Amino acid sequence: MKIRKLTAKDAKIYRKLxxxxxxxxxxxxxxTLEEEEKRIRPIKYVSEQLKDPNCYxxxxxxxxxxxxxxxxxxxxxxxxxxKGNVLSMIVAPxxxxxxxxxxLLQSIIKIAKENKLEQLYLSVVSDNFIxxxxxxxxxxxxxxxERNALKWNNKYWxxxxxxxxxxxxxxxxx
Numbered sequence: 604m605k606i607r608k609l610t611a612k613d614a615k616i617y618r619k620l621x622x623x624x625x626x627x628x629x630x631x632x633x634x635t636l637e638e639e640e641k642r643i644r645p646i647k648y649v650s651e652q653l654k655d656p657n658c659y660x661x662x663x664x665x666x667x668x669x670x671x672x673x674x675x676x677x678x679x680x681x682x683x684x685x686k687g688n689v690l691s692m693i694v695a696p697x698x699x700x701x702x703x704x705x706x707l708l709q710s711i712i713k714i715a716k717e718n719k720l721e722q723l724y725l726s727v728v729s730d731n732f733i734x735x736x737x738x739x740x741x742x743x744x745x746x747x748x749e750r751n752a753l754k755w756n757n758k759y760w761x762x763x764x765x766x767x768x769x770x771x772x773x774x775x776x777x
Contacts (some may be wrong), residue, residue, distance in 0.1 A: 604663055604664065605664045605705065606662070606664070606706060606710050608662075609653050610653060610664045611650040611654050613662065613669070614646045614647075614653060615649075618646060618664050619669075620625070620669050620670075620671075620695060621649075621691070622636070623695065623696075624695075625639055628760075629755070630728055630760050631728055631734075632691075635755060644742075657677045658674055658676045658677070658678060659675040659711070659714050660672060660673070660674040660691070661673060661710055661711060663694075663707055669700065670694065670695045671693060671694040671704065671723070672693050672707070673690075673693075673704075673707040673708065673710075674689070675687050675688070675689040675690075675714055675715055676688045676690055677718060677720065677721075685719075685720060685722060686722045686723070686724065687715050687720045687723050688722065688724050689725040692704065692707070692725075692734070694707075699733075704734075704737050705741060708741045709741060712742075712767070712769070715769060717767055720765060720769060721768065721769050722767070722768055723766065723767040723769065724764065724765070725738065725743065725764075726749075726762045726765070727763050727765065728753070728760045728761070728762060728763075729748060729758070729761040729762060729763045730761075735763065735765075738765055739765075742769045743766065744765060745764065746766050747763070748762070748763055749763075749764065
């Protein structure tokens with residue numbers, strides 16, 4: 604297996620994997636499948652996202668096939684530039700349970716450290732116990748629960764917010 608940063612040339616295969624994930628796990632993403640299907644020029648949109656210098660989207664490849672992705676989005680504002688967000692974690696259903704998600708997260712954590720980030724944040728639907736266990740296995744800890752964070756087809760989902768502190772610096776709070 605190979606893990607590498609995705610480029611604009613990977614837009615088509617990234618979108619294909621994302622669309623499959625939206626079909627199988629609709630409550631795990633902010634966007635719905637219908638919203639993604641209505642997107643005008645979707646490959647160009649994804650291509651532009653993959654060019655964003657504040658985002659690192661990495662992919663796991665098995666026999667040249669994209670089987671997993673995760674994105675690190677660095678904050679831009681001066682007072683929160685020490686933070687990043689882990690977004691759009693996807694592992695193809697047929698490849699789940701093979702350790703791919705953990706490898707992707709470990710790679711994105713390494714990239715975050717190389718970029719001198721001190722804290723990583725993510726949100727996960729609170730009943731997604733497999734994902735929460737994965738995030739905890741690499742050091743993320745819950746710090747809050749947002750009730751009714753997502754609503755779709757008159758159903759609500761809570762989101763658990765998690766953080767990973769990358770810096771061991773002692774801080775003084777005022």
